[in-house]
Amino acid sequence: xxxxxxxxxLNGETVLAEVKPNEVLIDFLRYKLGVKSPKIGCxxxxxxxxxxxxxxxxxxxxxxxxxxxxxxxxxxxxxxNKNKITQKLQKKLHEKNAFQCGFCAPGMxxxxxxxxxxxxxxxxxxxxxxxSGNLCRCTGYEPIVQAIEETAKRENGE
Amino acid sequence: xxxxxxxxxxxxxxKKTYSxxxxxxxxxxRIDGWEKITAAAKYTDDLEFxxxxxxxxxxxxxxxxAKIKKIDTSEAVKLDGVVRVVTGKDFPYKFGLYxxxxxxFARDVVRFVGExxxxxxxxxxxxxxxxxxxxxxxxxxxxxxxxxxxxxxxNSPLVHKDLKNYPHVPWFFPKPDTNIAHWRKTRKGDWEKxxxxxxxxxxxxxxxxxxxxxxxxxxxVIGLYDDSGRLTMWTSSQSPFTQRNVFxxxxxxxxxxxxxxxxxxxxxxxxxGGKAGVSMEIIGAALAVSCKxxxxxxxxxxxxxxxxxxxxxxxxxxIKMGVKKDGKITALEYTxxxxxGAYVEYGANVVNAAGxxxxxxxxxxxxxxxxxxxxxxxxxxxxxRGFGYSEFLFGLESHIxxxxxxxxxxxxxxxxxxxxxxxxxxxxxxxxxPTGIQEAIDKVSKEIRWGVKEKSKDKNKEIGKSVVCFWKSxxxxxxxxxxxxxxxxxxxxxxxxxxxxxxxxGLLTVMAQIASEILKVPISKIRVxxxxxxxxxxxxxxxxxxxTWGCGNAVKRxxxxxxxxIFDLVQRVYCLDRSDLYLEDESVRCKTNPNFKLxxxxxxxxxxxxEDHTFKGGPIMGVGMFMPEFASAIGDPETGQGGHPxxxxxxxxxxxxxxxxxxxxxxxxxxxxLAVDCGKAINPDLVKGQIVGGMLQGFATVLYEDMRFxxxxxxxxxxxxxxxxxxxxxxxxxxxxxxxxxxxxxGPFGARGVGEHTMIPCAPLIANAVYNAxxxxxxxxxxxxxxxxxxxxxxxxx
Numbered sequence: 001x002x003x004x005x006x007x008x009x010l011n012g013e014t015v016l017a018e019v020k021p022n023e024v025l026i027d028f029l030r031y032k033l034g035v036k037s038p039k040i041g042c043x044x045x046x047x048x049x050x051x052x053x054x055x056x057x058x059x060x061x062x063x064x065x066x067x068x069x070x071x072x073x074x075x076x077x078x079x080x081n082k083n084k085i086t087q088k089l090q091k092k093l094h095e096k097n098a099f100q101c102g103f104c105a106p107g108m109x110x111x112x113x114x115x116x117x118x119x120x121x122x123x124x125x126x127x128x129x130x131x132s133g134n135l136c137r138c139t140g141y142e143p144i145v146q147a148i149e150e151t152a153k154r155e156n157g158e
Numbered sequence: 159x160x161x162x163x164x165x166x167x168x169x170x171x172x173k174k175t176y177s178x179x180x181x182x183x184x185x186x187x188r189i190d191g192w193e194k195i196t197a198a199a200k201y202t203d204d205l206e207f208x209x210x211x212x213x214x215x216x217x218x219x220x221x222x223x224a225k226i227k228k229i230d231t232s233e234a235v236k237l238d239g240v241v242r243v244v245t246g247k248d249f250p251y252k253f254g255l256y257x258x259x260x261x262x263f264a265r266d267v268v269r270f271v272g273e274x275x276x277x278x279x280x281x282x283x284x285x286x287x288x289x290x291x292x293x294x295x296x297x298x299x300x301x302x303x304x305x306x307x308x309x310x311x312x313n314s315p316l317v318h319k320d321l322k323n324y325p326h327v328p329w330f331f332p333k334p335d336t337n338i339a340h341w342r343k344t345r346k347g348d349w350e351k352x353x354x355x356x357x358x359x360x361x362x363x364x365x366x367x368x369x370x371x372x373x374x375x376x377x378x379v380i381g382l383y384d385d386s387g388r389l390t391m392w393t394s395s396q397s398p399f400t401q402r403n404v405f406x407x408x409x410x411x412x413x414x415x416x417x418x419x420x421x422x423x424x425x426x427x428x429x430x431g432g433k434a435g436v437s438m439e440i441i442g443a444a445l446a447v448s449c450k451x452x453x454x455x456x457x458x459x460x461x462x463x464x465x466x467x468x469x470x471x472x473x474x475x476x477i478k479m480g481v482k483k484d485g486k487i488t489a490l491e492y493t494x495x496x497x498x499g500a501y502v503e504y505g506a507n508v509v510n511a512a513g514x515x516x517x518x519x520x521x522x523x524x525x526x527x528x529x530x531x532x533x534x535x536x537x538x539x540x541x542x543r544g545f546g547y548s549e550f551l552f553g554l555e556s557h558i559x560x561x562x563x564x565x566x567x568x569x570x571x572x573x574x575x576x577x578x579x580x581x582x583x584x585x586x587x588x589x590x591x592p593t594g595i596q597e598a599i600d601k602v603s604k605e606i607r608w609g610v611k612e613k614s615k616d617k618n619k620e621i622g623k624s625v626v627c628f629w630k631s632x633x634x635x636x637x638x639x640x641x642x643x644x645x646x647x648x649x650x651x652x653x654x655x656x657x658x659x660x661x662x663x664g665l666l667t668v669m670a671q672i673a674s675e676i677l678k679v680p681i682s683k684i685r686v687x688x689x690x691x692x693x694x695x696x697x698x699x700x701x702x703x704x705x706t707w708g709c710g711n712a713v714k715r716x717x718x719x720x721x722x723x724i725f726d727l728v729q730r731v732y733c734l735d736r737s738d739l740y741l742e743d744e745s746v747r748c749k750t751n752p753n754f755k756l757x758x759x760x761x762x763x764x765x766x767x768x769e770d771h772t773f774k775g776g777p778i779m780g781v782g783m784f785m786p787e788f789a790s791a792i793g794d795p796e797t798g799q800g801g802h803p804x805x806x807x808x809x810x811x812x813x814x815x816x817x818x819x820x821x822x823x824x825x826x827x828x829x830x831x832l833a834v835d836c837g838k839a840i841n842p843d844l845v846k847g848q849i850v851g852g853m854l855q856g857f858a859t860v861l862y863e864d865m866r867f868x869x870x871x872x873x874x875x876x877x878x879x880x881x882x883x884x885x886x887x888x889x890x891x892x893x894x895x896x897x898x899x900x901x902x903x904x905g906p907f908g909a910r911g912v913g914e915h916t917m918i919p920c921a922p923l924i925a926n927a928v929y930n931a932x933x934x935x936x937x938x939x940x941x942x943x944x945x946x947x948x949x950x951x952x953x954x955x956x
Binding site: 030034036037039040041042043044046047049076077078081090093094095097099100101102103104105106109127128129131132133134135136137138139140141142143144145 | 187188190191192193194195196197199200201203204206371372373374375376425426427428429430459460661662663664843844847850851852853854855877878879883884885886887889893
């Protein structure tokens with residue numbers, strides 16, 4: 001199978017690679033680059049555990065081909081750990097014991113980071129909408145929604 | 159009577175200590191919090207095994223019930239990159255947790271759609287998949303058994319003709335030459351007389367379908383059988399030690415013993431019972447043994463996760479209840495026909511648990527329970543959060559509301575009259591542990607303003623309310639045990655080694671809090687990690703909501719052991735009176751000498767220097783173990799009387815305020831309340847997390863989740879598009895968690911378990927609230943909006 005050369009930024013660092021045209025981004029990130037924060041939960045875009053930020057927008061990396069990453073900028077939690085908004089959110093998530101098993105956490109955190117970046121004052125409904133593509137089976141979502149809400153409040157000095 | 163007085167005294171003693179607690183009872187942050195929030199936490203499929211790693215693909219049965227005539231692997235083997243093709247011929251040994259009723263790969267007969275018939279091991283996942291498609295299997299189809307009630311008919315095909323030869327635990331009672339793999343009978347008092355004495359006798363049937371756990375992380379396993387004959391298994395598991403034991407059971411013919419197998423469990427992405435016991439992991443073990451020297455990964459996809467792990471069993475439940483006009487239940491006859499699936503090596507114990515406790519948390523003197531584990535040609539049933547209790551409670555609590563109405567009694571009052579009390583005789587004859595169920599009922603009723611009829615602002619909507627009770631005991635072998643090591647580090651910090659699994663519930667944090675309480679080391683200085691069977695001491699399994707209690711007792715004892723060793727040493731070196739010594743702020747202190755303060759960091763590894771410059775002591779370690787020595791699973795097979803199969807029950811009550819659209823049937827949970835008597839909440843915030851999360855999982859089973867099979871036994875919805883689990887938009891408007899604390903005398907600081915209980919009452923809550931609002935009774939789960947709307951329409955027409 002013919003391979004394609006791609007070049008993109010992953011968490012601020014340039015990546016040069018050759019990928020097959022049918023290679024899926026999640027597999028490429030996890031198994032070729034060893035970036036393990038995005039997880040595989042359903043492989044068909046239902047669960048959101050594979051969420052990454054691509055050019056500022058969250059995408060399901062199980063529905064994106066690796067060749068599509070060419071020229072893009074991708075952020076996973078490994079990179080977002082250095083982002084100020086993410087850090088503030090993480091602190092709140094920790095205080096609230098917001099996650100249980102933690103498997104959905106990377107995807108959830110990136111979806112919330114995207115929301116808080118674009119909309120610093122989200123309503124509760126907007127928060128629920130923003131994370132409604134990230135399934136969590138443990139928490140009932142309540143502490144996660146609260147942590148996002150409180151991060152936004154703190155950010156806005158309320 | 160003596161025991162009761164002793165227990166009362168113990169409870170008093172436990173309560174006295176509560177005012178002095180530093181770590182227990184506090185809302186501390188999870189010690190695994192940052193690992194999970196920064197994605198540093200590793201799950202099984204995140205581990206690296208290098209370029210030598212091999213991949214497996216499974217050849218699956220397309221039929222629910224068929225004979226395997228021939229398997230031709232010749233084309234698959236020829237494919238470049240294929241290392242091995244394995245079939246049932248290679249593993250002629252049965253395995254199972256409580257009953258050995260299945261092979262690693264189907265041999266001769268397949269018994270459910272998706273069952274593993276063969277596996278291909280190859281250098282890449284793509285080659286493995288391609289090769290699996292080249293394996294040719296000739297089948298001879300047979301008529302599948304898909305309905306548990308029809309499976310009991312005389313002319314029904316037998317799913318297991320060889321049942322009489324299957325080894326099983328002594329508390330199972332299979333009926334050879336039928337489809338009944340186990341029949342738990344519980345008999346107490348004289349139920350016929352009870353029905354005669356009743357003013358009202360009422361019977362009906364309730365239906366519960368199958369459900370899927372839907373942990374977001376699919377099952378995964380990596381096995382390496384190295385050239386020295388050592389088998390290491392990395393598994394996403396709730397039960398590393400039990401897995402090791404089951405692996406030995408299946409692989410012993412290869413000369414593999416306990417000491418040769420090492421199971422390592424990293425963090426797991428949700429379990430809910432689905433990762434207890436051994437399901438697909440046996441394939442990983444078998445393939446590793448087949449390809450010596452190379453690591454092999456078996457990774458389940460979401461569809462396989464649905465159809466080839468354990469499922470929550472479906473059940474048809476028939477209830478007959480007799481009551482007096484004053485509300486007293488005089489008799490209960492409860493028959494449960496469980497659709498247990500193709501293999502019941504674990505699921506039969508779910509049936510057993512329900513058969514012992516289907517009275518619910520009520521005192522019923524005349525009782526007849528028949529809980530039947532019935533083989534069908536559907537995927538294997540097994541443990542799922544609630545372990546049979548959610549299933550029997552749907553019918554029981556629905557029935558209670560209905561029978562209360564028949565005698566014109568408020569259903570909450572009815573429950574309060576019949577609710578079980580400490581010391582009451584349980585269905586199998588032992589006595590009930592301390593319970594705060596009355597307090598739970600009162601608090602829940604108050605929180606939902608029970609008795610106050612409320613109107614929706616929208617005239618197309620009605621508001622309904624309900625209150626139900628629940629109970630559950632850990633279902634475990636009588637000798638299920640826990641153990642713990644605690645070791646100090648140079649700086650006075652601690653490592654706790656246990657094999658209870660962190661499955662999201664917060665076990666690591668709770669164990670740290672227990673040790674912190676005894677040893678006066680803050681939890682920020684305590685590390686607890688997930689188990690490795692070579693390094694960590696034994697734990698049976700992390701199931702049944704028993705680890706806070708069982709493993710917590712072991713940790714407490716290990717901490718006390720370490721403390722006593724410290725006192726031994728200090729007493730010896732400083733000649734202080736042992737009874738004056740106590741621990742405070744990471745130091746040893748002395749009541750009679752306020753200036754005496756010996757910091758842990760000064761001696762817990764390197765000892766204490768004596769006046770002659772020699773050193774005394776050495777690394778301080780604590781060891782603790784716990785086994786419920788009063789438990790016994792052996793009772794009379796015909797009545798269930800005589801044993802003490804359950805260690806204790808956690809009880810509680812739940813309530814709901816539900817708003818229903820009369821046209822569409824759409825339901826909105828305005829308020830959900832759950833009060834649970836967890837004895838003592840070691841970390842109340844984590845208990846509340848169990849309540850909020852468990853209730854949403856429970857509400858999903860009653861509002862929309864439902865496994866659908868076609869007439870050939872094929873699962874129609876093995877994905878999250880067709881089997882919907884709740885998103886953030888499905889949250890109740892408000893959830894109110896209430897903690898009741900009636901100490902458990904033999905629990906650590908009075909604690910008993912809470913994980914499963916929060917899901918159990920949700921189904922009857924909704925069914926009863928729908929009736930309360932609309933007068934419509936739905937007797938089969940799920941209680942979907944379609945069912946509600948159609949029932950209303952039908953009522954309108956009639």
